[in-house]
Amino acid sequence: MSEKISALMDYEVAPQDIAAVVDQLLASAEQQAQWHRWHLARDVIGQPHLAMSPDFMQKFAAKLAQEPVVIAPHRLRPRPSQWMPLAAFASVVFVGLLAWQLTLPSALPVDVLAQQKPVEIKSAEISPYLAAHRDGFSNPLASEQFAQAHFEAGEQH
Amino acid sequence: MVAKVYCRMVVLLGCLCAFSAQAMPLDKGEAQRVLARSASAAEAVVYAGSYIYQSGENIANYKISHAIENGVAAEHRELLDGEPREYLRVGDKVSMYPTPGYALQLDRRYTSKLFPNHLPDNVSELLQSYGLSKVGRERVVGREATIYQLDPLDAYRYPQRFWVDDESGLILKWLMMGMRQEMVQSFSFTQIQVGGKIDRKLLKPIHPLRSVQVNDGAVLDVADDKKWRIKPTVPGFKLIKKSTRSLPHKSREVVHYLYSDGAVTLSVFVEPMNANIPLGLAHQGAIHLYARQVDQYLLSCLGEVPAVTVERFAKAYTLR
Numbered sequence: 001m002s003e004k005i006s007a008l009m010d011y012e013v014a015p016q017d018i019a020a021v022v023d024q025l026l027a028s029a030e031q032q033a034q035w036h037r038w039h040l041a042r043d044v045i046g047q048p049h050l051a052m053s054p055d056f057m058q059k060f061a062a063k064l065a066q067e068p069v070v071i072a073p074h075r076l077r078p079r080p081s082q083w084m085p086l087a088a089f090a091s092v093v094f095v096g097l098l099a100w101q102l103t104l105p106s107a108l109p110v111d112v113l114a115q116q117k118p119v120e121i122k123s124a125e126i127s128p129y130l131a132a133h134r135d136g137f138s139n140p141l142a143s144e145q146f147a148q149a150h151f152e153a154g155e156q157h
Numbered sequence: 158m159v160a161k162v163y164c165r166m167v168v169l170l171g172c173l174c175a176f177s178a179q180a181m182p183l184d185k186g187e188a189q190r191v192l193a194r195s196a197s198a199a200e201a202v203v204y205a206g207s208y209i210y211q212s213g214e215n216i217a218n219y220k221i222s223h224a225i226e227n228g229v230a231a232e233h234r235e236l237l238d239g240e241p242r243e244y245l246r247v248g249d250k251v252s253m254y255p256t257p258g259y260a261l262q263l264d265r266r267y268t269s270k271l272f273p274n275h276l277p278d279n280v281s282e283l284l285q286s287y288g289l290s291k292v293g294r295e296r297v298v299g300r301e302a303t304i305y306q307l308d309p310l311d312a313y314r315y316p317q318r319f320w321v322d323d324e325s326g327l328i329l330k331w332l333m334m335g336m337r338q339e340m341v342q343s344f345s346f347t348q349i350q351v352g353g354k355i356d357r358k359l360l361k362p363i364h365p366l367r368s369v370q371v372n373d374g375a376v377l378d379v380a381d382d383k384k385w386r387i388k389p390t391v392p393g394f395k396l397i398k399k400s401t402r403s404l405p406h407k408s409r410e411v412v413h414y415l416y417s418d419g420a421v422t423l424s425v426f427v428e429p430m431n432a433n434i435p436l437g438l439a440h441q442g443a444i445h446l447y448a449r450q451v452d453q454y455l456l457s458c459l460g461e462v463p464a465v466t467v468e469r470f471a472k473a474y475t476l477r
Contacts, residue, residue, distance in 0.1 A: 121435050121439050122434075123441075126434070126439070126446065126459075128404035129434075131405040132404055132405060132413055132424065132426070133424040152441070153435065153438070153439050154440065155438050155445060155464030156336060156440045156442060156445070156463075
């Protein structure tokens with residue numbers, strides 16, 4: 001597998017096999033770690049990434065230099081639109097639709113809506129647990145301030 | 158292709174060596190000797206000074222005096238910031254100020270386990286979960302010290318680093334790190350006198366102390382739990398305390414299971430379902446919390462450990 005990862009890094013895997021190799025790579029945390037380490041090693045030795053051609057920066061700088069410098073951009077005068085009456089009609093329809101939706105009960109089940117809300121962490125509720133954990137056995141001297149919690153959802157990345 | 162892989166390996170190894178130039182893993186015997194020396198020094202050496210405890214952005218200063226009187230170890234600690242707190246231990250008798258808000262009972266095995274006496278009595282158990290390496294040398298509070306690091310042998314805990322006084326073996330500084338080697342908690346002396354005569358006045362209480370009940374802690378076995386079937390899948394952690402207590406500033410009671418691997422503790426709280434605690438994972442820096450509902454109970458696991466550890470511990474509980 002190491003060789004396949006190596007080949008993938010160098011774009012030496014046949015296009016039709018790439019998906020399979022990536023799937024294998026994703027199946028193992030160890031292989032992903034290896035993938036990361038090799039990229040890190042490549043960064044350290046200053047080898048360019050193959051995703052960009054080696055002279056990418058020169059080409060980019062040259063293209064950028066050729067771009068005209070806009071000193072005083074003038075405003076484009078909008079032409080009176082032939083869509084105006086249609087737009088007015090659409091806005092009336094939209095207001096109507098909104099009013100109709102607001103008067104109807106939501107079609108989505110309530111628990112689906114609840115799941116969509118971001119998890120709110122009430123840190124003040126966690127503080128007593130933190131205090132109890134801290135003075136568990138090792139720190140009966142801990143001052144109150146150490147129990148102040150500032151938790152957020154998820155894990156540390 | 159294979160040659161390329163080897164070439165990468167060599168580069169990678171080179172990088173690793175360059176980044177951790179001085180880290181030198183110690184073999185088990187040497188590791189045990191280093192840890193045992195520090196563990197006994199904290200009990201046998203006479204010292205006085207002050208130390209700082211830092212957790213996140215919070216800092217507290219403590220004064221400490223440790224002396225041996227008639228062959229009995231005595232230690233006196235005083236919190237210097239905010240509301241005064243005091244802790245006096247003579248042998249295994251403990252008194253405190255102020256009196257704790259709940260019926261505090263201390264376990265005889267752990268009354269002397271405050272900084273700089275962090276290490277467990279049985280250091281070989283610690284070495285089942287961590288390897289010890291020598292990281293380098295540094296001058297700390299005016300003293301020459303050697304830096305050691307406890308490196309976890311698995312993904313269930315974080316590394317810990319400590320500075321050992323060359324002359325006495327005393328731990329001068331202790332750093333608990335997170336997954337990115339950032340500081341989670343630290344204890345460090347800011348001033349210390351090692352050896353010599355300690356002024357007896359330093360051991361005198363300043364506030365009216367009340368004695369705290371010290372018990373012989375029972376040897377606990379998770380298999381004895383009547384209500385829960387507990388099958389921890391994380392190696393190295395032992396149940397060291399189980400108590401029913403009310404949470405600070407709350408009237409509700411929880412059952413508190415405290416686990417330790419010798420270097421870090423982890424708490425599991427069991428109580429009637431309470432919707433205020435978010436289910437699932439939450440974190441504050443490297444400190445993780447995992448809460449889950451089992452029937453009408455809420456189980457929350459909290460500790461200075463990676464997410465996987467709290468999650469596994471919370472899921473290790475099933476109703477009998």
